Amino acid sequence: MYTKQERMMQMTFTKLPKAITAEELLSTPLPPVKWIIPGLLPAGLALFAGPSKAGKSWLTLWLCLQVAQGKPVWGREIESRTVLYLSLEDTLNRLQDRLFRLVGSEDTSERLILQTECPGIGQGLEEQITSFLYNHSDTGLVVIDTLQKVRSCDKSGSMYASDYKDVSALKSLADKYGICILLIHHLRKQAASDPFDQISGSNGLMGAADTTWVMQRKRTSKNADIILTGRDLDRRTLYLHEENCIWLLDEEETAEEQRLKAVPEYLWKVAEYVEQAGKWQGTATELLSAVGVDGVLPHMLTRKIVEHFDTVFTPKGIRYETHRTSQTRLLKFSRSGNDADDANDADIDITQLSGWDISKIASQASLASSAKPWRGKYGA
Known part of the structure; x- marks a missing residue:
């Protein structure tokens, strides 16, 4: 069911057939994603899972209040x-107590309807x-709460098939009426x-849900994280406190912000140094000294270079190769197109390696270096 405003809006769009060509689809205006909470909770089927006694029901009741009141x-x-909250693990007494504590002296909305069975x-x-949607056409x-209370007892197939069947039945209902059905579940x-x-x-x-929230919280902690992902939203994390x-x-x-946050600050300094220099070769210890980085072990630098190479170095057009001598490992950086003889080097380009055997590669590199010395400022 839709509100009057949404019904009027949908009249401006063409009803699509079940099968359509790509050309027709690209030529047909479609209604935008309907959001219950913009950027976080779209219409469709949503799954909200968290540890037992982590505060999911408190948070869910507060969300229901906010949506019902438009806050x-x-x-x-x-x-x-309008919101229908099926609180199947609670009593009306418990819900009343929570509402008193959540709303205080504020007026509550008649658009929040609670049910315990x-x-x-x-x-x-x-x-x-x-039937509820028929009588409350503005339901969103x-x-x-919880999914376990309404799951079927079908034991005829696999657990995956049973789970998918149950959730798909509710997803079809959500899609048909343009609402969000939010399932509270456990970890x-x-x-x-x-x-x-x-x-x-x-x-x-x-697999059947359009949106998934996972709540992480240590028992008795005032802080919690909610990690979200879905078909209509990019993965993100909310950091909350109670x-x-x-x-x-x-x-x-x-x-993306989390990925960038995981990059050590000294790695950005190394990339900036190499970018300005154009090319550089030497040991990890020498590189740390040249950049002016203290308190970082050489082997940690080489690991972080590999771990975050695509994030830090690739966008700057920096190539990275490593060569093992009998005494140490040499690093070589260059900007794309700076070295005319790159193709003739016997060095190992670690950006092309996956699941490599260090001892085997080191042996091969040693043989290559004995056949053709690796020359440069820090060459052996």
Whole structure:
């Protein structure tokens, strides 16, 4: 269901057929992405997972209040919409207590509707939501807290197939009526290098969702991070702190900003030095001395050069090669097109290497150097 304003807006767009040529698609104006929270939560199916007792329900109830009242969320202006909050692990007494603490003496909106019971997926939930949308055509957000309470008990197939089937049923409903259905879920206790791999269940849950939020918080800590990704938004991280039961935004970083932030400051200095010099060769110790960097071990410099090469050096057109002698490892930097005899060098271009055997390469480099000396300012 859409608001009157959204229905009028959609009348200006052509209804697309199920199959369309690329030329027709490029020639057809389409409605923009509908945002419940601009840049963070679009219409469609969203998954919000976090540790048990981490404050997900408090944060979710506050979000519902903000959307229902049309109040800003983390610096973003939003449109007031009716919200259905299915708080399936709480009682009305508990919800009332939370509302008192969240709103204080402020007026609350009648556009937030709370419910503590509902049928499961495939057992009447979809029909109940459809009926609610029919009676509240301005609905923008439906929250199901938690997903586990409404999941089907289908054991006939794989866990992935079952998870994907359940979530897809709700996604179809969200897409049909142009709303956001937000599923609150848990993380597994096992740690993972990728936070999204901690989501309990199979990859089918995240695979069917349009947007995924993962909350990370240590027990009793006042701080938490929310990592977001989705089909309509770039990956980013929100850094929050809790104050009077409300999660406030301290900082927001995109994936690109996080990538740049991970680069040590001394590496930018090295790249700037090489860029100005045009070409340079020598040991890591000599390079650190030339740039004026203290407190960094030579082997750490060479590792960070490799780790952040594409971020720091490639945009400046800097090439990097390394050559192992019997006594030390020599580094060679050059700007693209500066060395006419680069193609004749027996050096190893580490930007082309993946999963290499250090001992084997060092041996090959030694043989190459004995056959053809590597000459330069610091050559052996």
